[in-house]
Amino acid sequence: MARRVAIVGAGQTHHKSHRLDVNGREMINEAVMRALADSEITITDIDAIIIGNMDHFESINYVDTWSVEGSGGVMKPIMKVTTGGTTGTSVAIAAYYHVASGLFDRVLAIGWEKNSESDTTAAIVTCSDPVWDRFSYSGAIPSLATEASAYMEQYGATQEDAARVAVRDRTHALNNPYAQMYNRPITIQDVMESSMLAYPIKLLDVCPRTDGACAVVFAAEGIAEKMIPRPAWIKSTAVRHTTTWFGDVDYDTGMLSLQRAAREAYEKAGIKNPAEDFDVAELYLPYSYAGLKWIEALGFCGPGEGPAFVGEGNTDMGGIIPMNPSGGVISTNCIGATALLRVAEAAIQIMGKGEKRQVPDVKTALATGFGGCWWSDVVILTGDKP
Amino acid sequence: MAAWLQDVEDLTLKGQINVPYTWSVGEVGSRFLVALRDEEKILGNRCPSCNTVYVPPRKNCGSCFKDIDDNQWAELGPEGVVTAFTIVRYDYPLQPAKAPFAYAIIKLDGADVGFVHLIRQGLEKLRNGVRVKALFKEERTGHILDIDSFVLLEA
Amino acid sequence: MEKIAIVGVAQTKYERRKKGEIFYDMVYEVTTKAMEDAGYTLDDIDNVITVSNDFWDGRTISCMAVQEVAGAHDKNVSTVEGDGAFGAFYGAMRVLGGFKTTLVVTHSKGSEGDSKVITNAMFDPVYHRALGLDAISSSALQAQAYMEKYGITEEQCAMVSVKNHGNAKNNPCAQLPMNITVEDVMRSRKIADPLKLLDCSPVSDGAAAIIIADKDSAKKARNTPVWIKGIAHCSDAYFLGDRDLADPRALKDAAARAYAMAGITRPRDEIDVVELYDAFSYMEPLWLEGMGFCNQGDGGRMIEKGISVKGGSLPVNPSGGVLSAHPVLTAGLARIIESTLQLRGEADERQVPGARTALAHGINGPCGQSHCVWILGRE
Numbered sequence: 001m002a003r004r005v006a007i008v009g010a011g012q013t014h015h016k017s018h019r020l021d022v023n024g025r026e027m028i029n030e031a032v033m034r035a036l037a038d039s040e041i042t043i044t045d046i047d048a049i050i051i052g053n054m055d056h057f058e059s060i061n062y063v064d065t066w067s068v069e070g071s072g073g074v075m076k077p078i079m080k081v082t083t084g085g086t087t088g089t090s091v092a093i094a095a096y097y098h099v100a101s102g103l104f105d106r107v108l109a110i111g112w113e114k115n116s117e118s119d120t121t122a123a124i125v126t127c128s129d130p131v132w133d134r135f136s137y138s139g140a141i142p143s144l145a146t147e148a149s150a151y152m153e154q155y156g157a158t159q160e161d162a163a164r165v166a167v168r169d170r171t172h173a174l175n176n177p178y179a180q181m182y183n184r185p186i187t188i189q190d191v192m193e194s195s196m197l198a199y200p201i202k203l204l205d206v207c208p209r210t211d212g213a214c215a216v217v218f219a220a221e222g223i224a225e226k227m228i229p230r231p232a233w234i235k236s237t238a239v240r241h242t243t244t245w246f247g248d249v250d251y252d253t254g255m256l257s258l259q260r261a262a263r264e265a266y267e268k269a270g271i272k273n274p275a276e277d278f279d280v281a282e283l284y285l286p287y288s289y290a291g292l293k294w295i296e297a298l299g300f301c302g303p304g305e306g307p308a309f310v311g312e313g314n315t316d317m318g319g320i321i322p323m324n325p326s327g328g329v330i331s332t333n334c335i336g337a338t339a340l341l342r343v344a345e346a347a348i349q350i351m352g353k354g355e356k357r358q359v360p361d362v363k364t365a366l367a368t369g370f371g372g373c374w375w376s377d378v379v380i381l382t383g384d385k386p
Numbered sequence: 387m388a389a390w391l392q393d394v395e396d397l398t399l400k401g402q403i404n405v406p407y408t409w410s411v412g413e414v415g416s417r418f419l420v421a422l423r424d425e426e427k428i429l430g431n432r433c434p435s436c437n438t439v440y441v442p443p444r445k446n447c448g449s450c451f452k453d454i455d456d457n458q459w460a461e462l463g464p465e466g467v468v469t470a471f472t473i474v475r476y477d478y479p480l481q482p483a484k485a486p487f488a489y490a491i492i493k494l495d496g497a498d499v500g501f502v503h504l505i506r507q508g509l510e511k512l513r514n515g516v517r518v519k520a521l522f523k524e525e526r527t528g529h530i531l532d533i534d535s536f537v538l539l540e541a
Numbered sequence: 542m543e544k545i546a547i548v549g550v551a552q553t554k555y556e557r558r559k560k561g562e563i564f565y566d567m568v569y570e571v572t573t574k575a576m577e578d579a580g581y582t583l584d585d586i587d588n589v590i591t592v593s594n595d596f597w598d599g600r601t602i603s604c605m606a607v608q609e610v611a612g613a614h615d616k617n618v619s620t621v622e623g624d625g626a627f628g629a630f631y632g633a634m635r636v637l638g639g640f641k642t643t644l645v646v647t648h649s650k651g652s653e654g655d656s657k658v659i660t661n662a663m664f665d666p667v668y669h670r671a672l673g674l675d676a677i678s679s680s681a682l683q684a685q686a687y688m689e690k691y692g693i694t695e696e697q698c699a700m701v702s703v704k705n706h707g708n709a710k711n712n713p714c715a716q717l718p719m720n721i722t723v724e725d726v727m728r729s730r731k732i733a734d735p736l737k738l739l740d741c742s743p744v745s746d747g748a749a750a751i752i753i754a755d756k757d758s759a760k761k762a763r764n765t766p767v768w769i770k771g772i773a774h775c776s777d778a779y780f781l782g783d784r785d786l787a788d789p790r791a792l793k794d795a796a797a798r799a800y801a802m803a804g805i806t807r808p809r810d811e812i813d814v815v816e817l818y819d820a821f822s823y824m825e826p827l828w829l830e831g832m833g834f835c836n837q838g839d840g841g842r843m844i845e846k847g848i849s850v851k852g853g854s855l856p857v858n859p860s861g862g863v864l865s866a867h868p869v870l871t872a873g874l875a876r877i878i879e880s881t882l883q884l885r886g887e888a889d890e891r892q893v894p895g896a897r898t899a900l901a902h903g904i905n906g907p908c909g910q911s912h913c914v915w916i917l918g919r920e
């Protein structure tokens with residue numbers, strides 16, 4: 001029988017566009033030391049480590065073995081889990097199974113990226129099939145732009161509707177000193193006037209490139225409760241990484257992988273009405289339009305209702321379902337860490353450690369990951385032991 | 387087997403992942419490389435917990451998992467002892483020397499861990515235990531190859 | 542640990558260059574064959590672990606290439622980047638942690654990349670990469686350090702190569718079955734002293750898959766289940782100069798924990814067959830020492846005494862080992878598959894009679910920095 005598992009501490013770097021003062025290993029170490037301090041343990045209490053990033057952003061082959069001095073993996077079990085943008089949730093879910101299996105009591109999940117070290121787009125375009133896709137339709141922006149324009153066409157959503165999402169996340173980042181875009185608020189006009197990357201996506205609609213790391217401590221039932229007063233229990237997880245070719249994505253049926261992952265995770269967790277059942281959501285929204293369309297896939301509102309739902313303030317701090325109190329991916333995007341930051345921030349909300357970004361009385365939280373070829377991960381956390 | 391498989395031509399496609407990189411060395415490593423460049427010195431540092439003297443120097447000790455603070459720097463070498471080596475017999479564009487040349491793990495005087503570098507000359511005399519000395523390049527840029535190689539010292 | 546089992550296995554033939562088959566084809570082949578072997582359909586598989594590496598595959602998010610052909614459509618799936626033994630480790634944890642059946646699938650087309658460039662990227666970009674180190678030259682440093690420290694001879698290492706290439710003649714999947722002599726190895730081209738051509742594994746193309754099942758699901762499988770008795774992994778320090786390359790302490794740690802889980806106290810007596818990751822001939826004696834099959838430094842004599850030959854008291858790599866086929870990432874899973882076949886009694890010409898307990902092993906990183914040890918049993 002699988003053991004119950006909780007998050008008992010999290011640490012992250014102060015995310016920046018360039019961290020020239022540290023190399024990758026040293027940056028990882030900052031997040032790890034903060035996670036250990038937050039959990040009030042030392043590295044000797046950690047039984048295993050899971051680490052992830054994207055190889056070609058730093059050109060490090062076998063990051064698990066390269067990083068041990070920073071991660072704490074010298075003479076410990078360590079493995080690398082990596083799935084592109086979803087790496088962070090993949091790492092978190094792997095940490096969950098390390099503990100749930102009964103083989104390890106306390107494990108450390110690490111996601112990191114030093115995006116300043118390379119050309120993100122030059123690396124990301126190589127995700128698509130070298131024979132069929134790489135020369136024509138690859139990388140993040142073209143497929144996201146296709147989705148956005150299809151959504152606008154289908155439901156009459158506007159560029160201003162999307163800009164509202166970017167403004168929300170950047171406003172929330174005012175409360176998060178770790179965010180790269182901390183204290184850099186923007187207006188809808190700023191978004192509309194920012195340079196067009198690929199219609200309808202403009203510069204301020206998309207995530208930045210970030211140097212940063214995140215580390216999260218997972219512990220087993222029986223241990224977690226003794227470590228901190230209110231652990232964040234993993235209630236359910238679900239993953240859909242189905243598609244291989246960008247051309248196979250159907251943009252008119254909603255965000256399919258997210259619908260399917262959410263359906264499974266909600267069913268396991270007993271979530272019936274997401275807008276009511278969740279107290280906070282930390283969503284991997286790499287660009288503003290996702291904040292309209294993907295929340296429909298998550299069942300926060302019906303198809304085409306995203307713009308109104310967001311526009312009415314339901315997703316702001318103080319709204320029915322605050323989204324991205326951390327400032328989200330639009331405010332910080334150290335890619336291998338990005339989805340783990342969603343899980344960490346959701347856990348922080350349950351543990352009540354959100355300081356200025358804390359949503360009151362969080363019992364149930366949703367975290368998501370996005371990546372690869374329109375892939376989605378869903379993680380549900382709760383303050384009550386499942 | 388389908389008939390068309392008998393004589394289908396197997397095509398391949400050439401490609402390369404072309405991504406330029408700019409790696410952060412970090413402050414500790416930068417001091418090490420700057421000392422190579424500006425002073426022809428090899429710096430290490432000592433973990434205050436286990437007393438290991440590391441080269442290249444580290445920001446934290448991987449074994450003790452504690453920060454190594456500022457005042458633990460030590461100048462090492464430039465001489466040391468070979469503890470392991472291999473004479474490389476193949477050429478490859480990645481290698482900074484033409485074969486035959488050697489890679490060696492060198493215990494620099496004052497260090498507790500080995501330092502991996504090149505030996506170009508005197509390969510026939512190369513043994514574990516021989517003493518070697520760092521040979522610096524004339525033109526140095528703050529790079530591990532500011533040390534051209536290590537040279538064997540006469541016994 | 543709860544009882545979980547390997548219920549299905551499949552591997553392709555390992556070849557220098559698979560011209561006709563791309564990743565998708567190889568993965569599809571082993572996925573379907575592993576299910577066939579287990580007597581399962583795709584409906585019986587509830588989650589998938591793929592293993593790939595962006596450097597070896599020459600693409601970012603390399604797992605993207607194989608999701609559908611791994612049967613992961615609309616299923617929970619994840620990816621381990623590293624040797625297949627580590628991927629299988631995660632697969633096993635997922636069954637222990639709530640899933641019923643994990644399909645683990647690995648692929649490798651070493652022929653499509655440049656192994657020296659790819660393994661050079663294991664080394665630290667600031668301190669070691671510019672030196673031009675790669676898997677071969679770094680391993681040569683380890684071989685020299687180990688052989689010098691304990692007086693292991695080149696002839697003893699050559700005997701490993703002779704044995705394993707000879708064993709490969711009994712393995713239809715092996716790439717390099719060969720009748721060679723110690724003299725042939727000794728006279729083969731010098732690569733990086735003390736390694737000669739015939740001390741080195743090839744780089745291969747191939748794929749492999751296993752299905753791991755919980756106790757109830759294992760009952761539904763067509764085959765005799767092979768039970769996972771103990772699993773553990775551990776990493777040493779990273780910088781080569783920080784390590785004692787002649788002392789595989791991470792392997793000792795992993796083996797000790799795997800033995801403890803499996804209740805093994807006398808590995809030499811209790812384990813019947815070993816499939817270990819011999820990327821180079823010296824690795825076999827060094828890893829045997831790390832696994833506690835002999836005292837430190839006695840690995841060479843163990844080879845010399847013939848203990849590890851097919852008819853010996855502890856056959857090692859009856860499949861021909863990694864020296865006879867080295868699909869990087871897949872090779873550790875191949876060790877698990879070969880061990881499974883041995884315990885099922887289905888290893889045909891390479892069968893070790895009466896094998897009841899087997900050890901399978903994989904490595905990650907330079908010079909066996911990280912080790913994964915599996916103890917498998919018939920009961």
Ligand SMILES: [Zn+2]
Nearest residue numbers: 433436447450
């Ligand atoms: Zn120390």
